[in-house]
Amino acid sequence: VRGWVPALRWLPRYSLTCLQLDLIAGMTVGLTVVPQALAYAELAGLPVQFGLYSSFMGCFVYCLLGTAKDVTLGPTAIMSLLVSSYAFHEPVYAILLAFLSGCIQLAMGLLHLGFLLDFISCPVIKGFTSAASITISFNQVKNILGLQGIPRQFFLQVYETLRRIGESRAGDAVLGLACLAALAGLRAMKSRLPRAAPAEPLAARVSYLIVWTSATARNALVVLFAGLVAYSFQVMGSQPLTLTGSIPRGLPAFRPPRFSMAAPNGTVPFSSMVEDMGVGLAVVPLMGLLETVAIAKAFASQNDYRIDPNQELLAMGFANILGSFVSSYPITGSFGRTAVNAQSGVCTPAGGLVTGALVLLSLAYLTSIFCYIPRAALAAVIISAVVPMFDAGIFRTLWRVKRLDLVPLCVTFLLCFWEIQYGIVAGVLVSGILLLYSVARPPIKVSEGDVLLVQPGSSLHFPAVECLRDAVCTRALAASPPRSIILDCHHVSSIDYTVVVGLAELLQELGKHGISLAFCSLQDPVLHVLLSVDLPGFQHFPSLEEAEWCGAAEPGGGRAAPFTSESSLL
DSSP states (O other), X not given: OTTTOXXXXXXXXXXXXXXXXXXXXXXXXXXXXXXXXXXXXXXXXXXXXXXXXXSSHHHHHHHHHOSXXXXXXXXXXXXXHHHHHHSTTOHHHHHHXXXXXXXXXXXXXXXXXXXXXXXXXXXXXXXXXXXXXXXXXXXXXHHHHTOOOOOSSHHHHHHHHHHTGGGOOXXXXXXXXXXHHHHHHHHHHHHTOOXXXXXSOHHHHHHHHHHHHHHHTHHHHHHHHHHHHHHHHHHHTOOOSOBOOOOOOSOOOOOOOOSSEEETTEEEOHHHHHHHHTTHHHHHHHHHHHHHHHHHHHHHHXXXXXXXHHHHHHHHHHHHHHHHTTTOOOOEEOHHHHHHHHHXXXXXXXXXXXXXXXXXXXHHHTHHHHTTOBHHHHHHHHHHHHGGGOOTHHHHHHHHHOGGGHHHHHHHHHHTTTOHHHHHHHHHHHHHHHHHHHHHSOOEEEEESSSEEEEESSOOOGGGHHXXXXXXXXXXXXXXXXXXXXXXXXXXXXXXXXXXXXXXXXXXXXXXXXXXXXXXXXXXXXXXXXXXXXXXXXXXXXXXXXXXXXXXXXXXXXXXXXXXXXXXXX
């Protein structure tokens, strides 16, 4: 049971000290998640209460099933952007997407398919997150300026925003820019804040705690300040700001997601809804898992514990399935809130219970005041959260490390501005093509001397057979006088049937021209395969030195006779 429920591993060792640390961390993260949840629901194109509905179930589930003490599950900027693309601003679609994504993640975890994430390369991830940072930031410019009716597609969005910039509301623009400046200042303050040593006076430590708490809970402070400004205008009888609007009070009902939706011209059945979501049913679960595992691995490496991707799949799957019963849209790990959790000194995943409880208290008692939160303030919170996701240095790094990796990076980055799914799929395909090309064209070193030495730089698979035959035949037939060939296979750890057939044809073709071919340094699995098929003219020397000394002579013609059959090997 401990393998399926990681909480049973740390719960017996739980102490009062851990409880104190988890309480502090959970409350600190709770002050961050409430304003972010409201903002991310706006980004997803849903009523703001759905951000809060999506923020507590993941905390409770991950406490039991998660493997990383620092990770917090909930709505994020990237997941909200994906939901806005595949849920069409319809809560019914968003909730069903959470349920189906959870089912897919749960099935992948049970089938141990976490290795599929290894096929999404770092350049693809960086291209996607950098493009998402720009897309999300510009998506919120309309709320900063108080513009209405701006289309969702990025290029149309840019055009319409610039065209209608003269219609901006002064109140929203001033408040939005002020909130952005305050968030940037508090972030810079926290990054430059020297840690107070225990030996310093009490006043210095208290001052450090106040500044650190203010900078950490900057989203809550800025939203609270903006809400007070909006409430003051409301009391005075004039409102220059665009407000969030009324939010239903109370907790969401616990009920299964709806598998059909009422429409003006009838009912949209489940099959049609699934067809509408299309590739989103693959992109959303994979990107959700990718975000969570990447965050978990980043913090696990700092704290010396290991992450099991399959266990993370199970945790994500259960979180999304159960979340859909409380009207949640798809959730994943949040880098910003996880960083806050780690910096607050969280001891176990139990800190998520405190965070989830704060969200529930907000839903039960605070929704009546959320209606005074300006949209410009929520837009500032989102922009402040996603701007650090843009990694300008990755282009320079890849140029120095491996320039070919710039291809999937740029393909993903550019196509994500058109449609997210096209960018991700195209980036993965380009990365796959580059990977397959390296398999089909392995490095082959050919050295000339008394014999022709051919050294493949990696294992041989069926796409590489023709490349190897061309390299050997071209140099062997052009050599004058003709000389024997040694195929040094110390880098070759596996071969397949097509390679065996190709080697047989190579031996036959060289034999027609009176040229002998000997193998050396074959690893045991490869040697057994080649001996078992009984290749005509097959010769093998245990080491390169012996092969060169014998000059690839026929058996019995030199000091070290080659292995020519399985019986001689045995």
